[in-house]
Amino acid sequence: xxxxxxxxxxxxxxxxxxxxxKTLLQDQEEPPPGPRPKQKINVKGLVTAIIATxxxxxxxxxxxxxxxxxx
Numbered sequence: 001x002x003x004x005x006x007x008x009x010x011x012x013x014x015x016x017x018x019x020x021x022k023t024l025l026q027d028q029e030e031p032p033p034g035p036r037p038k039q040k041i042n043v044k045g046l047v048t049a050i051i052a053t054x055x056x057x058x059x060x061x062x063x064x065x066x067x068x069x070x071x
Contacts, residue, residue, distance in 0.1 A: 004023050
């Protein structure tokens with residue numbers, strides 16, 4: 001079996017490219033038996049996203065009050 005590295009769609013061995021995204025197909029390697037390794041959480045990126053979200057919400061509240069009191 002071959003699979004698309006972009007959209008993960010599987011095709012037969014005769015296919016050369018993905019019909020969905022036109023990407024060159026690769027031969028699918030069999031995963032090793034046993035439990036799959038856990039994915040690590042990017043803590044730094046998660047904290048950055050949370051801080052950016054709160055900063056954005058704070059900015060929107062500030063702009064709302066600024067425009068509400070302008071008139």
